[in-house]
Amino acid sequence: xxxxxxxxxxxxDNMQPRNQKxxxxxxxxxxxxLLSFESFQKELDAKHDKYERLVKLSxxxxxxxxxxxxxxxxxxxxxxVGELLHESDVKFGDIRLKIQQIAQELIGEDTCxxxxxxxxxxxxxxxxxxxxxxxxxxxxxxxDEINHQLIFTPKxxxxxxxxxxxxxxxxxxxQEQQPLCLQVTPTDYLLGIADLTGELMRxxxxxxxxxxIETPFEVSQFLRAIYDGFTYIGNTGPYEVSKKHYTLKQSxxxxxxxxxxxxxxxxxxxxxxxxDVLSSKPSRIDQExxx
Numbered sequence: 001x002x003x004x005x006x007x008x009x010x011x012x013d014n015m016q017p018r019n020q021k022x023x024x025x026x027x028x029x030x031x032x033x034l035l036s037f038e039s040f041q042k043e044l045d046a047k048h049d050k051y052e053r054l055v056k057l058s059x060x061x062x063x064x065x066x067x068x069x070x071x072x073x074x075x076x077x078x079x080x081v082g083e084l085l086h087e088s089d090v091k092f093g094d095i096r097l098k099i100q101q102i103a104q105e106l107i108g109e110d111t112c113x114x115x116x117x118x119x120x121x122x123x124x125x126x127x128x129x130x131x132x133x134x135x136x137x138x139x140x141x142x143x144d145e146i147n148h149q150l151i152f153t154p155k156x157x158x159x160x161x162x163x164x165x166x167x168x169x170x171x172x173x174x175q176e177q178q179p180l181c182l183q184v185t186p187t188d189y190l191l192g193i194a195d196l197t198g199e200l201m202r203x204x205x206x207x208x209x210x211x212x213i214e215t216p217f218e219v220s221q222f223l224r225a226i227y228d229g230f231t232y233i234g235n236t237g238p239y240e241v242s243k244k245h246y247t248l249k250q251s252x253x254x255x256x257x258x259x260x261x262x263x264x265x266x267x268x269x270x271x272x273x274x275x276d277v278l279s280s281k282p283s284r285i286d287q288e289x290x291x
Contacts, residue, residue, distance in 0.1 A: 050105055051117050057102050058121030064095045065124040068132075069199060075135055076203070076210050088132055095125060100152045103182040115185075122184050126192025131199050138218060140226070143189045152180040187238045194230070194244035197223055201251040204258055216258045223252045 068091045071084070078084050102118050126146060133141035184192075200219050207215035230245055 047113075050109070051114060054102060054105055054114050054117035057098055057105070058118040061095055061098045061102075061118075061121030062124040064091060064098070065121070065128040068092065068095070068128045072128075072131055072135060073199075073203065073206065076206050076212060076215075081135075085132065085136065092129065092132070095128075096150065096152075099125065099150055099182055100180060103150075103152065103180040106182070107180075119185075119188055122182075122188045123192045123195065126184060126189055127195040127199065130193060130196050134196075134200065134222070138222070140193070140222070143184065143186065146189065147181070147183050150182050150184070154179070187240065190230075190233075190237070190241045191244060193226065194241065194248050197226060197248045197251040201254050204255045208258055208262070213262055216255060216262060220252075220255045220259045223248075223255055227252050 068088055071088055071091065075081055075084055099122075102121075106114060129146060129149070130141045133139065133145075200223060204216045204219045227248055230241070230248055233241065235242055
C-alpha cells in the first residue's frame with residue numbers, strides 16, 4: 001500500500017459519524033459529576049444574584065438615611081421642630097420598608113454569609129435614628145430599641161392560620177404570617193454610634209452660628225459619655241470599632257474647644273462670627289497628635 005493510501009485510511013478511521021459524536025456528548029453531559037457541578041453553578045449564581053440585590057437595597061438605605069440626617073440638621077434653623085420630626089418619621093418609615101425587603105431576602109439563609117452586603121446600610125440607619133433620638137430626648141438610643149423597630153408583623157386584614165386549619169395551610173403561608181425581623185449586630189450598632197459623634201459635632205458648630213449657647217454644652221457632656229464608653233471597650237472590641245476611636249476623639253475635641261471658646265471669649269467675639277472662628281481653629285487634639 002502506498003503512503004498516500006495509508007494516510008487516507010488513518011484519516012477515515014479518525015472520522016466519526018455525527019450521530020456517534022452526539023451520543024458521546026450526551027453521555028458526557030449526563031455523568032453524575034457534571035450534573036453535580038451544574039447544580040453547584042446554579043446555587044452559586046443564585047447566591048451571587050441575592051448578594052447583589054442586598055447590596056443595592058443597602059445602598060438605598062444608606063442614601064435615604066443620609067437624606068434624613070441632612071433633614072434633621074435643619075432643627076437649629078426651623079421654627080416648628082415637631083413638623084420636622086414628623087417629616088423625619090415618614091422618611092424612616094420608607095427606610096424600614098427597604099430593611100424589610102432585606103429581611104425577606106434573608107429568609108432561610110445564613111445571615112452571616114450576606115452580612116457584608118447590607119452592613120453599611122444598617123450602620124447608616126443606626127446613625128440616623130440615633131441622631132433623631134438625641135434631638136428628641138437628648139439621650140442615646142439603645143440597641144434593643146433599634147431592633148424592636150425592625151420587627152415587621154404581617155399586614156393587617158390577612159387571614160391567619162388557626163390551630164384547626166394549620167394542617168390545610170401550606171408551609172409558605174405559615175412563613176408569610178410569621179413576623180420578619182432584621183437584628184442589628186452590636187458591631188454595627190457601635191459603628192453607627194461612632195459616626196453619630198461627627199453629626200453631633202456639626203450640630204454643635206451650627207448651633208453656635210445661630211446663637212444657641214446651650215446645645216454645645218449638652219453635646220459636650222453627651223460625647224464625653226460616649227467617649228468614655230468606647231475607651232472602656234478599648235482594643236478588646238472589633239477592629240472596625242477601634243479605627244473609629246480616633247475620629248470620635250477628634251469630634252469631642254472640637255466640641256470641647258467650642259465650649260471653651262463660648263466660656264472664655266463668648267463676650268468678646270460676636271455670636272455670628274463664633275462659628276467661623278471654631279471652624280478655622282485647629283483642634284486641640286490635632287495639635288497634640290502633631291496633625
